[in-house]
Amino acid sequence: MVTRLGIVAFVGLMSLSPPPQQNPAEEIALLKRQVQELREQQDQMQRELTAIKNFLQSLLQPQKPGAPEVPGLVGASIPTANEPTMGSASAKLTIMEISDYQCPFCRRQSQQAFPQLVEEYVKTGKAQYMFVDYPIAQLHPTAARSHEAAICAGDQGKYWEMHVSLFRSPVAKDDAALSAQAKAIGLDMKAFEACLSSGRHAASIQASVARMEQLGISGTPMTVIGLTPAPGQPLKVLKYVYGAQPYPAFREVIDSLLGQQ
Numbered sequence: 425m426v427t428r429l430g431i432v433a434f435v436g437l438m439s440l441s442p443p444p445q446q447n448p449a450e451e452i453a454l455l456k457r458q459v460q461e462l463r464e465q466q467d468q469m470q471r472e473l474t475a476i477k478n479f480l481q482s483l484l485q486p487q488k489p490g491a492p493e494v495p496g497l498v499g500a501s502i503p504t505a506n507e508p509t510m511g512s513a514s515a516k517l518t519i520m521e522i523s524d525y526q527c528p529f530c531r532r533q534s535q536q537a538f539p540q541l542v543e544e545y546v547k548t549g550k551a552q553y554m555f556v557d558y559p560i561a562q563l564h565p566t567a568a569r570s571h572e573a574a575i576c577a578g579d580q581g582k583y584w585e586m587h588v589s590l591f592r593s594p595v596a597k598d599d600a601a602l603s604a605q606a607k608a609i610g611l612d613m614k615a616f617e618a619c620l621s622s623g624r625h626a627a628s629i630q631a632s633v634a635r636m637e638q639l640g641i642s643g644t645p646m647t648v649i650g651l652t653p654a655p656g657q658p659l660k661v662l663k664y665v666y667g668a669q670p671y672p673a674f675r676e677v678i679d680s681l682l683g684q685q
Contacts, residue, residue, distance in 0.1 A: 493666055494640045501658035502648065503635065504554060506628070508574075508583045510542070511552035515652050517681055518659055519545065519674075520554040522636055522646040525571060525590045526564035530645040533668040534591035540671045545678060552652060554659075555587065557632040558644055566597055569620070571629045573602040576619035577611055585609040643667075647674065649681060 502520065519541060523530040545551040559567035570590050577586030589605045596602045599620060606616045619625070636646075648664040663677050 494646075494664070497639060497641070497648070497664060498661055500639055500661050502556070502639070502661065503658050504653060505656045507554045507556060508578055508587070509552055509554050510584060511546040512549050513552060513652065513655060515546075515549055515552045517545070517551040517649055517678065518554060518652045519551050519678065520556055520648045520650075520659055522556040522558045522641060522644060522648065524559045524564060524567050524644045525574070526559070526567035526595050527644045529668040531591050533645045533647075534588075537668070537671045537674055538591075541674060544675070550682060551649075551678065556636070557629045558636045558641070558646075559629065559633065560644065561633075568626065568629055569599065569602060570596055572623070572625045573606065573616075573620055575625040575628070576616050577606060577609070579619060580611050580615065582609055582611060586611075649678060 504518070504520075507520075521533075521538075523533075525531075541551075542553065546553050557571040559571050561568065573596070574583060574586045574590060577583055586605065586609060589609055590596065593605055594601075596605065599617075602620065603613065603617060607613055643666070645668060646664060646666055648659070648661045650659045650662045653659050662681055665674055665677055
């Protein structure tokens with residue numbers, strides 16, 4: 425009996441004893457990592473709040489004819505060479521969407537206005553549609569990889585399938601999520617993953633970002649419209665629609681240009 429009581433008492437004392445301490449250096453390193461993660465989360469939240477604030481301000485101050493929000497954009501020329509295009513090259517107008525795959529407002533435009541634009545203008549031969557890469561790293565640090573993935577899909581002739589998937593699926597934060605979408609649309613996975621890991625399209629995306637910044641475009645989505653240029657020639661901007669506006673706002677601008685031709 426004494427032996428059993430002794431064992432029970434010993435086990436009880438052990439259970440009350442404090443857990444073994446971590447190495448102080450390891451504890452400090454862990455705390456530093458946790459603090460850094462919190463700072464990164466706060467920075468991301470601040471970037472998202474800034475984007476929402478800018479968008480709401482754009483709604484309170486709608487674009488007025490003759491007084492564009494981006495000085496010099498109307499009349500500017502935007503390169504079109506190698507940009508993904510949907511529709512007829514003989515269409516009167518070109519609708520160019522300047523966008524970011526991780527921008528929530530871009531996603532809304534893609535899900536609401538884009539399908540109607542395709543039905544009413546692209547499929548009827550009135551306009552062709554172009555997409556210009558503008559991932560804004562300050563707001564969406566991992567967005568550029570999604571743009572690379574879309575171009576890699578384009579190398580296999582499935583750019584627009586990947587384009588639609590990127591906007592309709594949950595935001596892809598890593599290459600694994602991008603690969604899952606690529607597999608879902610039937611890409612050759614070995615070729616896709618080799619393309620993505622090589623980073624061979626990264627430079628062209630950064631060059632696109634630089635061009636948009638030079639034009640003074642600071643937010644997405646931005647949709648510019650002009651007469652369809654000759655293949656490979658720049659598009660001259662006649663009008664534009666800033667933000668994820670309701671579809672009638674796009675239709676009004678496009679129809680006004682079609683009526684002038």
